[in-house]
Amino acid sequence: MTAVAAIGASERVADCTDRFQTFLDQEVAPIEEELAQQGAGTASRPQFDELGRMHPAVWEARRQVQRRAGALGLYAPHNSVSAGGRGFNRVEMHHVEEFVYRRSGLGLGLAALAWTEGPNPAIEHCSPTMREQYLQPLIAGEITAAFCNTEPSVGSDVLAMSTHATRDSDDWIINGKKAWITNSHFADVLQVVAVTEPGARTRSLSMFLVDANAPGVTRGRDLPTMMADGLTGTLEFNDVRVPAENVVGEIGDGFALAMSWINWRRLCRGGMCAGWGAWLLERALDYTQQRTSGGEPIAAQQAVQHMLANMDADIYQARATSLVAQAELDELGPFAIPMHSDAPRLISLVKVINDEAFFRVADTAVQVRGAMGLMQDSPEEKLFRVARNLRIPAGTSEIQRNGIARGLLKRRAA
Incomplete structure (x- = not known):
């Protein structure tokens, strides 16, 4: 294991990812198989109801996964122990998120880890009554x-x-x-x-x-x-x-709390992009060794090799940024209110570097497959759209660069 890969890879992370693997294999896979027989679409390509909303069967399959993950204590390891989570820091969560996204690909397993519909750092500031009414059920995956x-x-x-x-x-x-x-x-x-x-x-x-x-x-x-x-x-x-x-x-406190939620989503980009990036690279490696041109695998062509190398470089650099920056943020308190003056710059670095690197990875993954990469709702085409989307929510790439520049100027002024 490399030095960067080892950052924050604690025993409890290993235990959590082992439990996730068992959960994905034994509990999520049967739900996914059952969903496939209903003609309602898949987790990544749902059918819609008459109002254009996700088909109820797909939504319920997601909810089953969330409730079962919550019952096993897997759904919200990022929340504090006092709130009912496992108190994982950001580096530990990077490893967990990376594992789940890499192993799940575009499958139903992604619902096993709290996303925007789950509990978050901001909501932990709620009153005792709200903890009982909303926070605890959110952590258990019982509500969204x-x-x-x-x-x-x-x-x-x-x-x-x-x-x-x-x-x-x-x-x-x-x-x-x-x-x-x-x-x-x-x-x-x-x-x-x-x-x-x-x-x-x-x-x-x-x-x-x-x-x-x-x-x-x-x-x-x-x-x-x-x-x-x-x-x-x-x-x-x-x-x-x-x-x-x-x-x-x-x-x-609304602005500070809103930024706490937004920064949580920004930092989750690290594990998400590393996991999905590795999954796309594995698929590209398999494809280039199987697809032939002129009687030999296209992996033998230098142009294709350079595409694979570029994917690997983008994934490695963005992943290293995420782990190092989040290690620093764990020392500062990534969601502290008020925030440490160095935190916004580090958070923006994680988001913009991952968003733009993953966009290049997804774009190259499509290019590697040629015409096949253009097929609607293929994993590569779907993740290309996801990658393009990521550069806008939770603060555009331009907003991240503004934040990075402000952080640099504040440090210089100090």
């Missing part, structure tokens, strides 16, 4: 969530959002619209970021936990994206009343 930050006209500039919450005695009344929300169609609880003190800059926002079926909450239309997953949509809040105990953290 949606993070409601982006609006129809507001993306990266979160301080420009218009969704607002006004105090009414001990309650808060929320009004506004959110868009591009993953899991908006199915979520049980919504993490809603809203303006509570206009003009207070980073203290202007607060985060609320809202029952997705509460009066005044409307699940809007599906927004069909290049991901073609039937999971992205809009939400509208019309005089939605929530009690004070549903506030996450304190009033005014």
